[in-house]
Amino acid sequence: MHNRKKPDAPPSEAETKALKEKTFMYKSLVDVVLQKKHVKDKSVETLTLVGKLLKLNPDFYSLWNMRREILLESFPSLATASPEAKLDLPDVRDVELQISADGIRRNPKSYGAWHHRLWIADRFVMDFEGELQLCKEFLRADQRNFHCWNYRRAIHQRSQLPPLHEFEYSTEKIQENFSNYSAFHHRSCFVKESGMDISALIEQECSVIENAIFTEPDDQSAWWYQQFLFTWLLTQYNDLGISLDTYVQSLEQQLATVQSLLEIEPNSRWAMNSLVFLVGVFDRVRGQYTSEFTLSQVDTLHALRKQLLDQLCVLDPNHKNRYLHLIRNLP
Amino acid sequence: MSGVYWGLTALALLGVDLHSESVSSSILEWIFSCFDEASGGFAGNTGHDPHILYTLSALQILALYGKLGDIQREKVISFVASLQQADGSFAGDKWGEIDTRFSYCALSCLSLLGALEGGHVDKEAAVRFIVRCKNFDGGFGAVPGAESHAGQIFCCIGALSIAGALEEVDADLLGWWLSERQCDSGGLNGRPEKQADVCYSWWILSSLSILGRTEWIDVQKLADFILQCQDKDDGGISDRPGNMPDIFHTFFGICGLLLLRHFDEHPLDAGITMVDVDPTYALPRRIVEQLGLYAQSFPPAGK
Numbered sequence: 001m002h003n004r005k006k007p008d009a010p011p012s013e014a015e016t017k018a019l020k021e022k023t024f025m026y027k028s029l030v031d032v033v034l035q036k037k038h039v040k041d042k043s044v045e046t047l048t049l050v051g052k053l054l055k056l057n058p059d060f061y062s063l064w065n066m067r068r069e070i071l072l073e074s075f076p077s078l079a080t081a082s083p084e085a086k087l088d089l090p091d092v093r094d095v096e097l098q099i100s101a102d103g104i105r106r107n108p109k110s111y112g113a114w115h116h117r118l119w120i121a122d123r124f125v126m127d128f129e130g131e132l133q134l135c136k137e138f139l140r141a142d143q144r145n146f147h148c149w150n151y152r153r154a155i156h157q158r159s160q161l162p163p164l165h166e167f168e169y170s171t172e173k174i175q176e177n178f179s180n181y182s183a184f185h186h187r188s189c190f191v192k193e194s195g196m197d198i199s200a201l202i203e204q205e206c207s208v209i210e211n212a213i214f215t216e217p218d219d220q221s222a223w224w225y226q227q228f229l230f231t232w233l234l235t236q237y238n239d240l241g242i243s244l245d246t247y248v249q250s251l252e253q254q255l256a257t258v259q260s261l262l263e264i265e266p267n268s269r270w271a272m273n274s275l276v277f278l279v280g281v282f283d284r285v286r287g288q289y290t291s292e293f294t295l296s297q298v299d300t301l302h303a304l305r306k307q308l309l310d311q312l313c314v315l316d317p318n319h320k321n322r323y324l325h326l327i328r329n330l331p
Numbered sequence: 332m333s334g335v336y337w338g339l340t341a342l343a344l345l346g347v348d349l350h351s352e353s354v355s356s357s358i359l360e361w362i363f364s365c366f367d368e369a370s371g372g373f374a375g376n377t378g379h380d381p382h383i384l385y386t387l388s389a390l391q392i393l394a395l396y397g398k399l400g401d402i403q404r405e406k407v408i409s410f411v412a413s414l415q416q417a418d419g420s421f422a423g424d425k426w427g428e429i430d431t432r433f434s435y436c437a438l439s440c441l442s443l444l445g446a447l448e449g450g451h452v453d454k455e456a457a458v459r460f461i462v463r464c465k466n467f468d469g470g471f472g473a474v475p476g477a478e479s480h481a482g483q484i485f486c487c488i489g490a491l492s493i494a495g496a497l498e499e500v501d502a503d504l505l506g507w508w509l510s511e512r513q514c515d516s517g518g519l520n521g522r523p524e525k526q527a528d529v530c531y532s533w534w535i536l537s538s539l540s541i542l543g544r545t546e547w548i549d550v551q552k553l554a555d556f557i558l559q560c561q562d563k564d565d566g567g568i569s570d571r572p573g574n575m576p577d578i579f580h581t582f583f584g585i586c587g588l589l590l591l592r593h594f595d596e597h598p599l600d601a602g603i604t605m606v607d608v609d610p611t612y613a614l615p616r617r618i619v620e621q622l623g624l625y626a627q628s629f630p631p632a633g634k
């Protein structure tokens with residue numbers, strides 16, 4: 001349904017014949033399995049047939065249900081299993097995890113295959129490290145697979161593994177590729193768990209952002225992470241144990257960094273959008289700031305923002321109406 | 332069931348009178364063959380298991396036919412209600428997969444059945460869960476902590492629209508993020524750095540429409556992209572130019588063009604009058620109006 005190229009020529013007679021045969025084989029297997037479902041045949045034979053069909057089509061959601069129904073029949077204690085009361089049946093678990101993995105390999109975005117895995121994880125004693133390794137493998141194949149990222153976070157929640165691992169994993173993925181929005185998102189979930197001294201953390205995160213935006217100014221991911229960082233720090237500075245002064249210093253440094261980028265990339269609309277955003281943050285801080293900003297400082301930033309928005313209307317006409325909206329709503 | 336919904340609604344939007352189709356009675360018969368008496372839910376096909384996704388699709392098709400009155404209303408309501416969890420989220424079925432897609436399906440089902448009020452589900456808790464799925468970029472993911480994705484965003488915005496809770500949305504921020512989904516090709520992607528895909532013309536345009544910010548993208552470029560995705564041989568629409576068309580992308584491509592008001596400037600010949608689509612319910616607007624369905628939206632942000 002997605003990403004299937006239209007062939008230049010209609011299928012040949014041989015191709016059509018092969019497809020018909022494949023379809024017939026598949027449909028016959030479906031009919032057998034659905035018949036077994038209808039008569040509530042919960043035998044091992046059915047389980048095997050269901051596994052075979054799932055290999056062909058991991059998106060056939062009722063099949064995953066059938067597997068679970070049969071497991072519940074075979075292992076009555078499964079009905080009351082929970083994260084607090086797990087079954088220690090590694091052989092049974094491994095069969096299910098293998099079928100799930102086969103399903104994921106067949107369709108990395110199969111909701112059914114991923115959910116079955118989580119269902120197993122909540123009821124059987126698991127090797128959580130092994131699950132994280134599996135996630136690593138799948139994210140190597142597709143670093144943006146949100147099913148995998150979600151599953152990884154779900155496993156993390158269920159394991160006692162330190163959040164720092166997740167923070168460090170996000171570093172690994174970002175270093176591989178700055179355009180990995182999923183990794184930056186993951187980082188935003190775990191940055192509060194870095195265990196670092198907050199000033200060192202701010203410096204580090206700003207350095208990550210700076211690296212990315214100077215290397216690939218057209219890639220959105222680091223710019224959105226910048227937006228996350230400065231919004232998060234603004235709402236959390238008290239709890240994080242930094243003073244508003246320190247926050248404002250970081251903000252001013254960031255403004256300076258982006259302005260220096262703009263000097264070498266004068267048409268970078270992301271740099272311009274970033275400055276507009278940062279001046280907005282500056283406005284939000286002003287109300288809370290104890291020291292006084294000189295009027296000229298404020299005027300300079302406001303003038304810069306207005307100038308940038310005017311420029312963006314010309315440079316980025318696709319988004320003109322958004323810029324006009326922002327201009328209309330300037331304080 | 333969803334495939335039938337995409338196909339029939341696409342036909343309805345093209346102004347086809349579904350009742351005149353001889354296949355209609357078999358479709359309705361088939362829909363009811365997918366109803367599971369025990370649970371009150373509808374399955375994706377005969378002999379399959381009930382699920383909230385296909386329950387919504389079934390109700391949507393029945394709404395197209397004006398046959399919502401023919402269902403076992405209390406049973407369907409209790410199926411939907413049974414899926415709400417303690418944290419306000421909704422599972423897809425008894426097996427417990429949680430996803431904001433199901434929050435949307437649940438609220439839309441109940442709204443279609445006139446059962447949103449009446450305490451069948453905890454609406455406030457449903458909203459609270461959706462808000463927990465809101466991210467720093469203003470977008471929404473499948474579960475709390477999940478990355479923002481245009482499809483999930485539609486589901487959350489749609490759900491909040493039905494629940495009348497759009498004030499939970501930072502419309503300027505989300506509007507910005509959604510507007511940045513427009514690629515050089517003019518098409519929209521679902522997340523940063525991904526490829527454009529026609530179906531996002533729906534997920535994103537409907538969200539922007541509800542938020543009153545459709546004009547924050549270049550509408551002409553998007554319309555051109557959708558049109559480029561139409562297969563000149565068989566008339567279907569694919570995910571991107573040169574790919575195989577399918578019913579899913581055809582439906583969402585048509586919806587996208589309707590939300591872009593494309594047919595106002597470019598009416599179709601052969602006497603086809605396009606029917607407007609409702610961005611919250613993904614049904615013809617006149618059906619939504621006939622049923623008196625509630626949907627909150629923001630007025631256009633203006634230029």
